[in-house]
Amino acid sequence: MEGTLFNIFAGLTLLSALLVVANPFSRNPVTSALFLVTTMISISGLFVLLGAYFLAAVQILVYAGAVMVLFLFVIMLLDLREAARRKLNLVNLVMGIMAVSALFLVYKSSLESTYGEAPQQHEVAADTGQAEAKAVGSTRALGQALFSAENGFILPFEIVSILLLVAMVGVILLSRKEPR
Amino acid sequence: MEPTLSQYLLVSGALFAIGLLGVIVRRNLLIIYMSLELMLNAANVALVAMSRFNGNLDGQVMVFFIITVAAAEVSVGLALIVALYRKRQTADVEDLATMKL
Secondary structure: OHHHHHHHHHHHHHHHHHHHHOOOOOOOHHHHHHHHHHHHHHHHHHHHHOOOHHHHHHHHHHHHHHHHHHHHHHHHHOOOHHHHOOOOOHHHHHHHHHHHHHHHHHHHHHHHHHHOOOHHHHHHHHHHHHHHHOOOOOHHHHHHHHHOOOOOOHHHHHHHHHHHHHHHHHHHHHOOOOOO | OOOOHHHHHHHHHHHHHHHHHHHHHOOEHHHHHHHHHHHHHHHHHHHHHHHHHHOOOHHHHHHHHHHHHHHHHHHHHHHHHHHHHHHHOOOEHHHHOOOOO
């Protein structure tokens, strides 16, 4: 059951990510943005499979909600119809695919050399550890990990809130009309 | 059958590779920006998978912070793109190759 769901969500994630980057049917940025929404939703499905329930909800709220609305606003603000008609450079495409697949093969082989040799042993260890600790990211557990007094993340949390304030002020400053 | 850690890491690596392909191949600034988001999400998937299989919640806290910072980054980046578009009337990186505005 879990394996089937993993296959569905992983396949959907990779397929829609590929359609964001290189859609053979449409060169319109709006299509890419909508496929990005599909990608985010299937990634949050992967988070649910991993027991990170709070992060799955945040992923949908922040990415599929706020960030994508921002993207669509900007796409519709800029009139990109002329850009949509441009063709991809074939040399660029071939070189890019070669470089990226080489990188991916290096990653895959390093993954196999790390986990491939003794998969049984590693997985047994992981399973028992999981049974003891049960790292389930429910809202309560994540809040306790975030705000616990001795080894929590209270200072980073406050710094992030300042970062958000700075980003807000910066965006207002950047998008202001320049005085002539 | 429950999926293993290396399967999740493989999906994360493939997602990162697709994002990198988008950054290299596409010429539209907005699509490049979306590909950057894909790469950030690939890192998130890897962190959550590690956190799950090691029985430690710190990875998920890290992802929480990454999502927050990514939201701030997206808003600033899109404001920069809009400001650039106002000056140059284009969102194509081929036309933005000079430092001069």
